[in-house]
Amino acid sequence: MHSDLIAAENLAYNYQDGTRALDGVTLSLPHNAKAAILGPNGAGKSTLFLHFNGLLRPHSGLVYYKGKALQYHTKALQVLRREVGIVFQNPDNQLFSSSVFQDISFGLMNQGCNPAEARRRVEEVGSKLGIEPLFSKPTHFLSVGQKKMVALAGVLVMEPELIICDEPTAGLDPGNAERFMRVLDELHRQGKAMVISTHDVNLAYQWADVVWLLNKGKVLAQGSPVEVFSQREVLKAARLETPWLLETWQEMAALGLASPNLPPRSKSQFRQTLIKP
Protein backbone atom coordinates (compact mmCIF):
# COMPACT_ATOMS: atom_id res chain seq x y z
CA MET A 1 0.00 0.00 0.00
CA HIS A 2 2.82 2.41 0.82
CA SER A 3 4.34 1.98 -2.59
CA ASP A 4 1.10 3.14 -4.23
CA LEU A 5 0.35 6.64 -5.48
CA ILE A 6 -2.73 7.14 -3.36
CA ALA A 7 -4.41 4.88 -0.86
CA ALA A 8 -7.24 4.98 1.62
CA GLU A 9 -7.11 2.96 4.80
CA ASN A 10 -10.24 2.26 6.77
CA LEU A 11 -11.75 5.58 5.82
CA ALA A 12 -14.95 6.58 7.58
CA TYR A 13 -16.89 9.77 7.16
CA ASN A 14 -20.33 10.84 8.36
CA TYR A 15 -22.40 13.66 6.98
CA GLN A 16 -23.76 16.24 9.39
CA ASP A 17 -27.17 14.57 9.41
CA GLY A 18 -25.53 11.35 10.58
CA THR A 19 -25.60 9.54 7.23
CA ARG A 20 -22.61 7.26 6.94
CA ALA A 21 -21.05 8.29 3.64
CA LEU A 22 -17.89 6.21 3.91
CA ASP A 23 -17.71 3.15 6.11
CA GLY A 24 -14.27 1.58 6.36
CA VAL A 25 -13.07 2.18 2.81
CA THR A 26 -9.69 0.63 2.05
CA LEU A 27 -8.33 0.80 -1.47
CA SER A 28 -5.25 1.88 -3.35
CA LEU A 29 -4.15 3.15 -6.72
CA PRO A 30 -0.76 2.17 -8.19
CA HIS A 31 1.39 4.80 -9.94
CA ASN A 32 0.32 5.58 -13.52
CA ALA A 33 -2.85 3.50 -13.18
CA LYS A 34 -6.32 4.28 -14.46
CA ALA A 35 -9.03 3.51 -11.97
CA ALA A 36 -12.79 3.56 -12.44
CA ILE A 37 -15.06 3.74 -9.46
CA LEU A 38 -18.60 2.43 -9.80
CA GLY A 39 -21.57 2.36 -7.55
CA PRO A 40 -25.16 3.57 -7.27
CA ASN A 41 -26.02 7.17 -6.42
CA GLY A 42 -25.12 7.92 -2.85
CA ALA A 43 -22.52 5.14 -2.69
CA GLY A 44 -19.88 7.61 -1.52
CA LYS A 45 -17.91 8.11 -4.73
CA SER A 46 -17.82 11.91 -4.65
CA THR A 47 -17.18 11.92 -0.91
CA LEU A 48 -14.20 9.66 -1.45
CA PHE A 49 -12.85 12.04 -4.11
CA LEU A 50 -13.08 14.97 -1.74
CA HIS A 51 -10.92 13.00 0.68
CA PHE A 52 -8.28 12.43 -1.96
CA ASN A 53 -7.21 16.05 -2.07
CA GLY A 54 -7.94 16.90 1.50
CA LEU A 55 -11.17 18.83 0.99
CA LEU A 56 -12.79 16.50 3.50
CA ARG A 57 -11.02 15.10 6.51
CA PRO A 58 -11.94 11.53 7.49
CA HIS A 59 -13.56 10.97 10.88
CA SER A 60 -11.40 7.91 11.16
CA GLY A 61 -8.87 6.19 8.93
CA LEU A 62 -6.09 7.65 6.84
CA VAL A 63 -5.38 8.74 3.31
CA TYR A 64 -1.88 8.14 2.01
CA TYR A 65 -0.36 10.03 -0.87
CA LYS A 66 2.96 8.64 -2.13
CA GLY A 67 3.22 6.56 1.01
CA LYS A 68 2.75 9.43 3.45
CA ALA A 69 -0.36 10.03 5.49
CA LEU A 70 -2.05 13.32 4.53
CA GLN A 71 -1.45 16.32 6.72
CA TYR A 72 -4.16 18.89 6.99
CA HIS A 73 -2.33 22.14 7.57
CA THR A 74 -2.67 24.79 4.89
CA LYS A 75 0.79 24.45 3.41
CA ALA A 76 0.63 20.67 3.00
CA LEU A 77 -2.86 20.96 1.50
CA GLN A 78 -1.69 23.51 -1.06
CA VAL A 79 1.00 21.09 -2.23
CA LEU A 80 -1.40 18.16 -2.27
CA ARG A 81 -4.05 20.03 -4.24
CA ARG A 82 -1.52 20.92 -6.88
CA GLU A 83 -0.64 17.25 -7.34
CA VAL A 84 -4.15 15.83 -7.07
CA GLY A 85 -6.55 17.68 -9.35
CA ILE A 86 -10.31 17.18 -9.32
CA VAL A 87 -12.55 17.87 -12.31
CA PHE A 88 -15.98 18.19 -10.76
CA GLN A 89 -19.08 16.67 -12.26
CA ASN A 90 -20.90 19.92 -12.83
CA PRO A 91 -18.61 22.38 -14.60
CA ASP A 92 -20.92 25.23 -13.59
CA ASN A 93 -19.79 24.69 -10.03
CA GLN A 94 -16.16 24.77 -11.01
CA LEU A 95 -15.95 27.67 -13.45
CA PHE A 96 -16.15 30.82 -11.36
CA SER A 97 -14.92 33.40 -13.81
CA SER A 98 -16.78 34.61 -16.86
CA SER A 99 -13.49 34.59 -18.77
CA VAL A 100 -12.20 31.23 -19.95
CA PHE A 101 -8.63 32.47 -19.89
CA GLN A 102 -8.91 33.78 -16.32
CA ASP A 103 -10.54 30.62 -15.10
CA ILE A 104 -7.87 28.33 -16.49
CA SER A 105 -5.12 30.46 -14.97
CA PHE A 106 -6.64 30.39 -11.47
CA GLY A 107 -4.86 27.35 -10.03
CA LEU A 108 -1.51 28.49 -11.41
CA MET A 109 -1.79 31.95 -9.94
CA ASN A 110 -2.63 30.40 -6.57
CA GLN A 111 0.67 28.56 -6.74
CA GLY A 112 2.39 31.89 -7.16
CA CYS A 113 3.49 31.08 -10.68
CA ASN A 114 4.92 34.14 -12.45
CA PRO A 115 2.56 35.67 -15.02
CA ALA A 116 4.73 35.03 -18.08
CA GLU A 117 5.16 31.36 -17.22
CA ALA A 118 1.45 31.10 -16.32
CA ARG A 119 0.48 32.59 -19.67
CA ARG A 120 2.71 30.12 -21.48
CA ARG A 121 1.21 27.16 -19.64
CA VAL A 122 -2.39 28.29 -20.11
CA GLU A 123 -1.76 28.62 -23.83
CA GLU A 124 0.01 25.29 -23.98
CA VAL A 125 -2.84 23.45 -22.27
CA GLY A 126 -5.32 25.34 -24.42
CA SER A 127 -3.73 24.14 -27.64
CA LYS A 128 -3.32 20.61 -26.27
CA LEU A 129 -7.07 20.38 -25.60
CA GLY A 130 -7.98 22.36 -28.70
CA ILE A 131 -9.84 25.03 -26.74
CA GLU A 132 -7.78 28.07 -27.72
CA PRO A 133 -10.68 29.47 -29.77
CA LEU A 134 -12.71 29.61 -26.55
CA PHE A 135 -10.26 31.89 -24.72
CA SER A 136 -12.07 35.03 -25.76
CA LYS A 137 -15.52 33.55 -25.11
CA PRO A 138 -17.41 33.96 -21.84
CA THR A 139 -17.79 30.75 -19.83
CA HIS A 140 -21.54 31.27 -19.50
CA PHE A 141 -22.12 30.94 -23.24
CA LEU A 142 -20.21 27.68 -23.68
CA SER A 143 -21.85 24.31 -24.28
CA VAL A 144 -21.60 21.65 -21.57
CA GLY A 145 -18.92 19.82 -23.56
CA GLN A 146 -16.85 22.99 -23.91
CA LYS A 147 -17.31 23.84 -20.22
CA LYS A 148 -16.09 20.40 -19.28
CA MET A 149 -12.95 20.84 -21.39
CA VAL A 150 -12.29 24.23 -19.81
CA ALA A 151 -12.76 22.71 -16.34
CA LEU A 152 -10.24 20.00 -17.26
CA ALA A 153 -7.82 22.63 -18.58
CA GLY A 154 -8.07 24.53 -15.28
CA VAL A 155 -6.88 21.39 -13.51
CA LEU A 156 -4.27 20.39 -16.12
CA VAL A 157 -2.36 23.68 -15.99
CA MET A 158 -1.32 22.81 -12.46
CA GLU A 159 0.39 19.72 -13.92
CA PRO A 160 -1.07 17.28 -11.38
CA GLU A 161 0.19 13.73 -10.97
CA LEU A 162 -3.28 12.38 -10.35
CA ILE A 163 -6.39 13.59 -12.15
CA ILE A 164 -9.76 12.76 -10.65
CA CYS A 165 -12.82 13.16 -12.86
CA ASP A 166 -16.23 12.91 -11.27
CA GLU A 167 -18.48 11.42 -13.96
CA PRO A 168 -16.51 12.76 -16.91
CA THR A 169 -19.08 11.70 -19.49
CA ALA A 170 -22.23 12.75 -17.62
CA GLY A 171 -24.30 15.15 -19.68
CA LEU A 172 -22.10 14.80 -22.77
CA ASP A 173 -23.33 13.52 -26.12
CA PRO A 174 -21.58 10.34 -27.35
CA GLY A 175 -19.22 12.29 -29.60
CA ASN A 176 -18.13 14.68 -26.87
CA ALA A 177 -17.95 11.87 -24.32
CA GLU A 178 -15.63 9.90 -26.57
CA ARG A 179 -13.51 12.96 -27.24
CA PHE A 180 -13.19 13.65 -23.53
CA MET A 181 -12.16 10.07 -22.80
CA ARG A 182 -9.62 10.20 -25.63
CA VAL A 183 -8.08 13.26 -24.00
CA LEU A 184 -7.91 11.42 -20.68
CA ASP A 185 -6.24 8.45 -22.41
CA GLU A 186 -3.70 10.74 -23.98
CA LEU A 187 -2.93 12.26 -20.58
CA HIS A 188 -2.55 8.78 -19.13
CA ARG A 189 -0.06 7.91 -21.85
CA GLN A 190 1.91 10.96 -20.79
CA GLY A 191 2.25 9.46 -17.34
CA LYS A 192 -0.69 10.79 -15.33
CA ALA A 193 -2.59 8.56 -12.96
CA MET A 194 -6.32 8.85 -13.21
CA VAL A 195 -9.50 8.09 -11.30
CA ILE A 196 -12.95 8.47 -12.81
CA SER A 197 -16.36 7.73 -11.44
CA THR A 198 -18.97 6.40 -13.82
CA HIS A 199 -22.20 4.44 -14.10
CA ASP A 200 -21.16 3.02 -17.42
CA VAL A 201 -19.92 -0.55 -16.83
CA ASN A 202 -18.82 -0.90 -20.44
CA LEU A 203 -16.68 2.20 -20.25
CA ALA A 204 -15.16 1.08 -16.94
CA TYR A 205 -14.47 -2.41 -18.24
CA GLN A 206 -12.71 -1.27 -21.38
CA TRP A 207 -10.93 1.79 -20.05
CA ALA A 208 -9.72 1.10 -16.52
CA ASP A 209 -6.75 -0.82 -15.13
CA VAL A 210 -8.35 -1.00 -11.72
CA VAL A 211 -12.03 -1.08 -10.84
CA TRP A 212 -13.44 -0.14 -7.45
CA LEU A 213 -17.00 -1.08 -6.64
CA LEU A 214 -18.60 0.97 -3.91
CA ASN A 215 -21.99 0.61 -2.26
CA LYS A 216 -23.37 2.34 0.82
CA GLY A 217 -19.94 3.61 1.76
CA LYS A 218 -18.29 0.21 1.61
CA VAL A 219 -15.96 -1.33 -0.95
CA LEU A 220 -17.75 -4.31 -2.48
CA ALA A 221 -14.93 -5.33 -4.78
CA GLN A 222 -11.67 -4.05 -6.18
CA GLY A 223 -9.24 -5.42 -8.69
CA SER A 224 -8.73 -5.69 -12.42
CA PRO A 225 -11.85 -5.12 -14.54
CA VAL A 226 -12.07 -8.81 -15.40
CA GLU A 227 -11.83 -9.84 -11.74
CA VAL A 228 -14.43 -7.38 -10.56
CA PHE A 229 -16.92 -7.79 -13.38
CA SER A 230 -16.79 -11.57 -13.20
CA GLN A 231 -18.34 -11.51 -9.72
CA ARG A 232 -22.02 -11.65 -10.63
CA GLU A 233 -23.32 -11.62 -7.06
CA VAL A 234 -21.37 -8.52 -6.21
CA LEU A 235 -22.56 -6.77 -9.36
CA LYS A 236 -26.11 -7.64 -8.47
CA ALA A 237 -25.70 -6.16 -4.99
CA ALA A 238 -24.52 -2.92 -6.56
CA ARG A 239 -27.34 -3.10 -9.12
CA LEU A 240 -24.90 -3.20 -12.03
CA GLU A 241 -24.85 -5.35 -15.12
CA THR A 242 -22.00 -7.35 -16.60
CA PRO A 243 -20.26 -5.44 -19.41
CA TRP A 244 -21.65 -6.66 -22.73
CA LEU A 245 -18.20 -7.56 -24.05
CA LEU A 246 -17.39 -9.78 -21.11
CA GLU A 247 -20.83 -11.37 -21.01
CA THR A 248 -20.90 -12.14 -24.74
CA TRP A 249 -17.40 -13.57 -24.60
CA GLN A 250 -18.22 -15.72 -21.56
CA GLU A 251 -21.29 -17.19 -23.26
CA MET A 252 -19.47 -17.79 -26.51
CA ALA A 253 -16.54 -19.36 -24.69
CA ALA A 254 -18.96 -21.68 -22.89
CA LEU A 255 -20.36 -22.71 -26.26
CA GLY A 256 -16.85 -23.25 -27.61
CA LEU A 257 -17.12 -20.37 -30.06
CA ALA A 258 -14.39 -18.25 -28.46
CA SER A 259 -11.05 -18.99 -26.92
CA PRO A 260 -11.54 -19.23 -23.12
CA ASN A 261 -7.99 -18.20 -22.15
CA LEU A 262 -7.84 -14.43 -22.03
CA PRO A 263 -10.96 -12.29 -21.59
CA PRO A 264 -11.02 -9.58 -24.30
CA ARG A 265 -10.92 -5.94 -23.20
CA SER A 266 -11.81 -4.38 -26.53
CA LYS A 267 -13.76 -5.18 -29.67
CA SER A 268 -10.59 -5.97 -31.59
CA GLN A 269 -9.34 -8.32 -28.86
CA PHE A 270 -12.78 -9.93 -28.90
CA ARG A 271 -12.50 -10.59 -32.62
CA GLN A 272 -9.18 -12.35 -32.04
CA THR A 273 -10.70 -14.72 -29.48
CA LEU A 274 -13.38 -15.90 -31.91
CA ILE A 275 -12.96 -19.46 -33.14
CA LYS A 276 -13.95 -19.86 -36.76
CA PRO A 277 -16.14 -22.93 -37.26
Add this chain to the structure above:
Amino acid sequence: MNSIDQAAYNSPWYLLHPAVKLGLTLAILVVVLALDSRTISCLVILAIFALLVGKARVSWRLYLGLMAIPLVFLTVGCVSVAITNSTLSTGIWPGVYAGGMWWGVSPQSLQEAINLLLRSLACVSAMYLLALTTPVVQLVYVLRLFKLPGVAVDLMGLIYMNIFIFLQTAQDIYVAQQSRCGYRGFAGHLTSLTALLSNLFIKNLQRSNACYDALLARGFKGSLQVLDEQYIVRPLHLALSGMFIASLILIHSYGGWICTLI
Protein backbone atom coordinates in the same frame (compact mmCIF):
# COMPACT_ATOMS: atom_id res chain seq x y z
CA MET B 1 -28.51 41.58 -21.38
CA ASN B 2 -27.39 38.51 -23.28
CA SER B 3 -27.23 40.41 -26.55
CA ILE B 4 -25.12 43.22 -25.07
CA ASP B 5 -22.79 40.65 -23.54
CA GLN B 6 -22.51 38.74 -26.79
CA ALA B 7 -21.79 41.90 -28.76
CA ALA B 8 -19.05 42.82 -26.29
CA TYR B 9 -17.36 39.44 -26.58
CA ASN B 10 -17.55 39.43 -30.37
CA SER B 11 -16.44 43.02 -30.69
CA PRO B 12 -13.38 43.71 -32.86
CA TRP B 13 -12.36 46.02 -30.01
CA TYR B 14 -12.43 43.14 -27.52
CA LEU B 15 -8.69 43.12 -26.93
CA LEU B 16 -8.25 46.90 -26.75
CA HIS B 17 -7.27 47.97 -23.28
CA PRO B 18 -10.43 48.38 -21.20
CA ALA B 19 -8.98 51.38 -19.35
CA VAL B 20 -8.82 53.26 -22.67
CA LYS B 21 -12.41 52.36 -23.52
CA LEU B 22 -13.58 53.34 -20.04
CA GLY B 23 -11.55 56.56 -20.19
CA LEU B 24 -13.09 57.62 -23.51
CA THR B 25 -16.58 56.89 -22.21
CA LEU B 26 -16.05 58.91 -19.04
CA ALA B 27 -14.55 61.80 -21.03
CA ILE B 28 -17.55 61.88 -23.36
CA LEU B 29 -19.92 61.83 -20.38
CA VAL B 30 -18.11 64.73 -18.72
CA VAL B 31 -18.05 66.80 -21.93
CA VAL B 32 -21.73 66.16 -22.70
CA LEU B 33 -22.82 67.00 -19.16
CA ALA B 34 -20.52 69.99 -18.72
CA LEU B 35 -21.10 71.68 -22.07
CA ASP B 36 -24.87 71.15 -21.96
CA SER B 37 -25.27 71.90 -25.65
CA ARG B 38 -27.77 70.50 -28.08
CA THR B 39 -25.20 70.53 -30.87
CA ILE B 40 -22.66 68.58 -28.89
CA SER B 41 -25.27 66.06 -27.76
CA CYS B 42 -26.42 65.51 -31.33
CA LEU B 43 -22.85 65.17 -32.56
CA VAL B 44 -22.07 62.63 -29.84
CA ILE B 45 -25.19 60.58 -30.59
CA LEU B 46 -24.38 60.50 -34.30
CA ALA B 47 -20.66 59.91 -33.84
CA ILE B 48 -21.16 56.99 -31.49
CA PHE B 49 -23.78 55.48 -33.76
CA ALA B 50 -21.36 55.75 -36.70
CA LEU B 51 -18.49 54.39 -34.65
CA LEU B 52 -20.34 51.38 -33.27
CA VAL B 53 -22.18 50.42 -36.42
CA GLY B 54 -19.44 51.39 -38.87
CA LYS B 55 -16.29 50.43 -37.01
CA ALA B 56 -17.20 48.09 -34.15
CA ARG B 57 -19.50 45.95 -36.29
CA VAL B 58 -22.51 46.26 -34.02
CA SER B 59 -25.62 45.56 -36.09
CA TRP B 60 -27.70 48.72 -36.54
CA ARG B 61 -30.85 46.78 -35.71
CA LEU B 62 -29.45 45.76 -32.34
CA TYR B 63 -28.21 49.29 -31.65
CA LEU B 64 -31.47 51.02 -32.53
CA GLY B 65 -33.34 48.41 -30.48
CA LEU B 66 -31.11 49.09 -27.52
CA MET B 67 -31.52 52.86 -27.91
CA ALA B 68 -35.30 52.49 -28.12
CA ILE B 69 -35.48 51.15 -24.55
CA PRO B 70 -34.12 54.26 -22.77
CA LEU B 71 -35.80 56.49 -25.35
CA VAL B 72 -39.21 55.44 -24.04
CA PHE B 73 -38.32 56.26 -20.44
CA LEU B 74 -36.55 59.47 -21.34
CA THR B 75 -39.42 60.71 -23.50
CA VAL B 76 -41.89 60.11 -20.70
CA GLY B 77 -39.59 61.92 -18.30
CA CYS B 78 -39.04 64.84 -20.65
CA VAL B 79 -42.76 65.31 -21.30
CA SER B 80 -43.17 66.19 -17.64
CA VAL B 81 -40.34 68.72 -18.00
CA ALA B 82 -41.98 70.24 -21.09
CA ILE B 83 -45.27 70.85 -19.30
CA THR B 84 -45.21 74.00 -17.28
CA ASN B 85 -47.65 76.35 -15.59
CA SER B 86 -48.13 80.05 -15.35
CA THR B 87 -50.56 82.58 -13.97
CA LEU B 88 -50.74 84.16 -17.42
CA SER B 89 -52.15 82.39 -20.44
CA THR B 90 -49.72 84.07 -22.90
CA GLY B 91 -46.94 81.94 -24.31
CA ILE B 92 -48.49 78.74 -23.07
CA TRP B 93 -49.95 76.23 -25.43
CA PRO B 94 -52.61 74.79 -25.41
CA GLY B 95 -53.29 76.61 -22.14
CA VAL B 96 -55.59 74.53 -19.99
CA TYR B 97 -56.93 76.37 -16.96
CA ALA B 98 -56.98 74.33 -13.79
CA GLY B 99 -56.45 75.06 -10.11
CA GLY B 100 -55.91 78.75 -10.68
CA MET B 101 -53.06 78.20 -13.18
CA TRP B 102 -52.59 77.91 -16.92
CA TRP B 103 -51.04 74.59 -17.91
CA GLY B 104 -49.28 73.74 -21.15
CA VAL B 105 -46.03 73.91 -23.07
CA SER B 106 -44.00 77.08 -23.35
CA PRO B 107 -41.11 77.69 -25.80
CA GLN B 108 -38.61 77.72 -22.93
CA SER B 109 -39.89 74.53 -21.32
CA LEU B 110 -39.94 72.82 -24.71
CA GLN B 111 -36.33 73.88 -25.31
CA GLU B 112 -35.38 72.59 -21.90
CA ALA B 113 -37.10 69.26 -22.48
CA ILE B 114 -35.40 68.76 -25.86
CA ASN B 115 -32.00 69.68 -24.41
CA LEU B 116 -32.51 67.24 -21.60
CA LEU B 117 -33.63 64.47 -23.93
CA LEU B 118 -30.65 64.91 -26.25
CA ARG B 119 -28.20 65.15 -23.38
CA SER B 120 -29.56 61.97 -21.81
CA LEU B 121 -29.47 60.14 -25.12
CA ALA B 122 -25.88 61.24 -25.66
CA CYS B 123 -24.95 59.89 -22.23
CA VAL B 124 -26.76 56.63 -22.93
CA SER B 125 -24.87 56.35 -26.24
CA ALA B 126 -21.60 56.81 -24.41
CA MET B 127 -22.53 54.04 -21.99
CA TYR B 128 -23.43 51.76 -24.90
CA LEU B 129 -20.08 52.56 -26.49
CA LEU B 130 -18.54 50.98 -23.40
CA ALA B 131 -21.04 48.18 -22.85
CA LEU B 132 -21.03 46.94 -26.44
CA THR B 133 -17.25 46.72 -26.68
CA THR B 134 -16.17 45.82 -23.16
CA PRO B 135 -17.21 42.67 -21.29
CA VAL B 136 -17.79 43.01 -17.57
CA VAL B 137 -14.67 40.97 -16.73
CA GLN B 138 -12.61 43.68 -18.37
CA LEU B 139 -14.29 46.40 -16.32
CA VAL B 140 -13.58 44.36 -13.21
CA TYR B 141 -9.98 44.20 -14.37
CA VAL B 142 -9.81 48.00 -14.64
CA LEU B 143 -11.25 48.35 -11.15
CA ARG B 144 -8.51 46.05 -9.91
CA LEU B 145 -5.94 48.23 -11.73
CA PHE B 146 -7.34 51.21 -9.85
CA LYS B 147 -6.67 49.35 -6.60
CA LEU B 148 -10.25 48.91 -5.49
CA PRO B 149 -10.52 46.49 -2.53
CA GLY B 150 -9.92 42.96 -3.77
CA VAL B 151 -12.92 41.46 -2.01
CA ALA B 152 -15.31 43.93 -3.64
CA VAL B 153 -13.82 43.33 -7.08
CA ASP B 154 -13.87 39.52 -6.65
CA LEU B 155 -17.49 39.69 -5.55
CA MET B 156 -18.45 41.79 -8.57
CA GLY B 157 -16.95 39.21 -10.90
CA LEU B 158 -18.62 36.32 -9.11
CA ILE B 159 -22.01 38.00 -8.95
CA TYR B 160 -21.92 38.89 -12.62
CA MET B 161 -21.00 35.31 -13.57
CA ASN B 162 -23.75 33.93 -11.36
CA ILE B 163 -26.49 36.14 -12.74
CA PHE B 164 -26.58 33.92 -15.80
CA ILE B 165 -26.71 30.68 -13.82
CA PHE B 166 -29.26 32.20 -11.45
CA LEU B 167 -31.53 33.21 -14.33
CA GLN B 168 -31.19 29.79 -15.91
CA THR B 169 -32.05 28.05 -12.63
CA ALA B 170 -35.09 30.28 -12.11
CA GLN B 171 -36.18 29.64 -15.67
CA ASP B 172 -35.80 25.86 -15.25
CA ILE B 173 -37.82 25.83 -12.03
CA TYR B 174 -40.50 28.03 -13.63
CA VAL B 175 -40.87 25.73 -16.62
CA ALA B 176 -40.99 22.67 -14.36
CA GLN B 177 -43.69 24.28 -12.25
CA GLN B 178 -45.75 25.26 -15.26
CA SER B 179 -45.53 21.80 -16.73
CA ARG B 180 -47.11 20.55 -13.52
CA CYS B 181 -49.92 23.09 -13.61
CA GLY B 182 -48.36 25.71 -11.37
CA TYR B 183 -49.45 29.35 -11.42
CA ARG B 184 -53.18 28.56 -11.65
CA GLY B 185 -55.26 31.41 -10.30
CA PHE B 186 -54.22 34.05 -7.81
CA ALA B 187 -53.52 31.69 -4.92
CA GLY B 188 -51.72 29.33 -7.27
CA HIS B 189 -49.52 32.18 -8.46
CA LEU B 190 -48.56 33.05 -4.91
CA THR B 191 -47.77 29.49 -3.80
CA SER B 192 -45.83 28.71 -6.98
CA LEU B 193 -43.84 31.92 -6.74
CA THR B 194 -43.04 31.32 -3.06
CA ALA B 195 -41.87 27.82 -3.87
CA LEU B 196 -39.75 29.13 -6.72
CA LEU B 197 -38.08 31.77 -4.58
CA SER B 198 -37.35 29.51 -1.62
CA ASN B 199 -36.08 26.78 -3.92
CA LEU B 200 -33.89 29.23 -5.75
CA PHE B 201 -32.39 30.31 -2.45
CA ILE B 202 -31.65 26.75 -1.34
CA LYS B 203 -30.24 25.76 -4.72
CA ASN B 204 -27.95 28.75 -4.78
CA LEU B 205 -26.76 28.03 -1.28
CA GLN B 206 -25.86 24.47 -2.29
CA ARG B 207 -24.24 25.73 -5.43
CA SER B 208 -22.14 28.25 -3.57
CA ASN B 209 -20.91 25.47 -1.26
CA ALA B 210 -20.00 23.31 -4.26
CA CYS B 211 -18.29 26.30 -5.87
CA TYR B 212 -16.28 26.95 -2.75
CA ASP B 213 -15.14 23.31 -2.66
CA ALA B 214 -14.09 23.55 -6.30
CA LEU B 215 -12.13 26.73 -5.59
CA LEU B 216 -10.37 25.07 -2.65
CA ALA B 217 -9.54 22.08 -4.84
CA ARG B 218 -7.57 24.43 -7.05
CA GLY B 219 -5.70 26.00 -4.16
CA PHE B 220 -7.90 29.02 -3.34
CA LYS B 221 -6.17 31.15 -0.71
CA GLY B 222 -8.75 33.81 0.01
CA SER B 223 -8.54 35.92 -3.11
CA LEU B 224 -9.27 35.11 -6.73
CA GLN B 225 -5.84 35.25 -8.34
CA VAL B 226 -6.21 35.14 -12.09
CA LEU B 227 -4.28 36.03 -15.16
CA ASP B 228 -5.84 38.54 -17.51
CA GLU B 229 -5.62 38.53 -21.23
CA GLN B 230 -3.02 40.83 -22.72
CA TYR B 231 -4.79 43.99 -23.79
CA ILE B 232 -3.54 46.23 -26.54
CA VAL B 233 -2.86 49.94 -26.14
CA ARG B 234 -2.27 51.73 -29.45
CA PRO B 235 -1.04 55.34 -29.46
CA LEU B 236 -3.31 55.92 -32.47
CA HIS B 237 -6.41 55.08 -30.41
CA LEU B 238 -5.33 57.40 -27.61
CA ALA B 239 -4.69 60.17 -30.15
CA LEU B 240 -8.03 59.68 -31.90
CA SER B 241 -9.92 59.62 -28.60
CA GLY B 242 -8.17 62.81 -27.51
CA MET B 243 -8.91 64.46 -30.84
CA PHE B 244 -12.58 63.51 -30.63
CA ILE B 245 -12.96 65.08 -27.18
CA ALA B 246 -10.93 68.14 -28.21
CA SER B 247 -12.98 68.68 -31.35
CA LEU B 248 -16.22 68.54 -29.35
CA ILE B 249 -14.89 71.29 -27.08
CA LEU B 250 -13.61 73.32 -30.05
CA ILE B 251 -16.91 73.06 -31.90
CA HIS B 252 -18.70 74.20 -28.78
CA SER B 253 -16.38 77.18 -28.35
CA TYR B 254 -15.87 78.39 -31.92
CA GLY B 255 -18.28 76.57 -34.14
CA GLY B 256 -21.28 78.80 -33.60
CA TRP B 257 -22.24 78.39 -37.27
CA ILE B 258 -22.80 74.67 -36.79
CA CYS B 259 -25.09 75.40 -33.86
CA THR B 260 -27.29 77.47 -36.14
CA LEU B 261 -27.74 74.41 -38.33
CA ILE B 262 -29.22 72.38 -35.55
